[in-house]
Amino acid sequence: MHDLQVFAVICMLGITCYAMRAGGYLLAASMREDGIAARFLRLAPGNLFIAFIVGGCLSGGPAGLVGTVVALVTMAITTREWAALGAGFAAALAASAIGL
Amino acid sequence: MTTAGFRRGLVAALPFLLSNGAAGLVMGLTCKGLGLGAAHAILFSLLVYSATAQAITLSMWASPLPIVAMVVACIATNSRYLLMGAHLRQLFGGLAPRKMLPTLFLLADASWLMTSADVDRNGPDAGYLLGSSIPMAVGWVGGTAFAYAAPLAANGPLRLAAALLPTMFIATLIPSQWKNARSPWPWLTSAAAALLVARFVDPSWSMLIGGGCGTLVSMMEPTDA
Numbered sequence: 360m361h362d363l364q365v366f367a368v369i370c371m372l373g374i375t376c377y378a379m380r381a382g383g384y385l386l387a388a389s390m391r392e393d394g395i396a397a398r399f400l401r402l403a404p405g406n407l408f409i410a411f412i413v414g415g416c417l418s419g420g421p422a423g424l425v426g427t428v429v430a431l432v433t434m435a436i437t438t439r440e441w442a443a444l445g446a447g448f449a450a451a452l453a454a455s456a457i458g459l
Numbered sequence: 460m461t462t463a464g465f466r467r468g469l470v471a472a473l474p475f476l477l478s479n480g481a482a483g484l485v486m487g488l489t490c491k492g493l494g495l496g497a498a499h500a501i502l503f504s505l506l507v508y509s510a511t512a513q514a515i516t517l518s519m520w521a522s523p524l525p526i527v528a529m530v531v532a533c534i535a536t537n538s539r540y541l542l543m544g545a546h547l548r549q550l551f552g553g554l555a556p557r558k559m560l561p562t563l564f565l566l567a568d569a570s571w572l573m574t575s576a577d578v579d580r581n582g583p584d585a586g587y588l589l590g591s592s593i594p595m596a597v598g599w600v601g602g603t604a605f606a607y608a609a610p611l612a613a614n615g616p617l618r619l620a621a622a623l624l625p626t627m628f629i630a631t632l633i634p635s636q637w638k639n640a641r642s643p644w645p646w647l648t649s650a651a652a653a654l655l656v657a658r659f660v661d662p663s664w665s666m667l668i669g670g671g672c673g674t675l676v677s678m679m680e681p682t683d684a
Contacts, residue, residue: 376506383540451627
């Protein structure tokens with residue numbers, strides 16, 4: 360496999376990914392502010408957060424679930440991200456160490 | 460786009476230096492295993508900058524390279540960015556494209572999620588999006604480069620940090636989002652749909668389809684949650 364061919368493929372994949380990132384932004388210019396699509400986008404973030412977390416917990420296994428729950432509860436109590444992440448990662452490591 | 464917003468995003472996303480660094484390191488070790496040189500691997504992480512797209516295209520790596528299949532895989536795995544980009548237009552539509560379009564080069568799931576939460580707290584500021592994107596990109600590309608610089612193997616704690624920190628970080632945004640929620644049904648729907656999609660379809664689609672189903676339930680409610 361030629362270096363130049365690998366370089367070209369990487370550039371092509373990079374352009375594709377950027378087109379997806381910028382595409383939604385550019386296409387949305389033609390969207391009505393009070394339309395259904397606009398309302399959908401306004402309501403989407405919280406729901407996407409939950410779906411993202413569920414996917415992450417599944418791929419992380421039981422240790423991931425324990426860590427995420429501990430991070431969430433710590434954040435709700437302390438409102439400090441660093442404390443939540445520290446506690447969550449420590450809990451996940453501990454759960455992993457005991458074989459969860 | 461303010462300096463204060465940029466700084467706030469940069470500081471808030473600093474933990475991603477660690478998690479994206481670890482994930483980038485794992486990605487770099489995978490590239491190394493496939494025989495890619497350091498320059499190609501770093502360019503790959505810099506230009507594509509998407510764990511799912513990179514993992515899937517690397518799994519297709521063969522001689523000759525299946526270019527069309529790789530491009531289609533990139534489009535399929537990154538279609539969620541269309542939704543995120545459209546949402547960002549709602550937030551930052553007044554900003555000049557010459558400022559937004561370069562920022563979108565660094566758009567990631569976590570920077571979009573963090574920016575959406577920050578808008579609820581502090582109002583729209585594209586500086587936050589740019590600031591939060593930088594530690595993530597530096598971690599990802601730096602981790603990939605580090606895989607070539609150091610004699611390392613992907614071990615337990617490293618893999619765990621790479622896999623879990625993004626999820627845990629987004630989980631810390633949930634309490635602030637809950638204040639705006641009108642009922643639990645949209646979130647329960649999102650969770651159930653994401654679970655089903657991850658189990659029976661493909662985990663990379665769980666966020667988009669799960670979140671989409673929950674949002675449809677939100678739209679059926681009389682007031683915006």
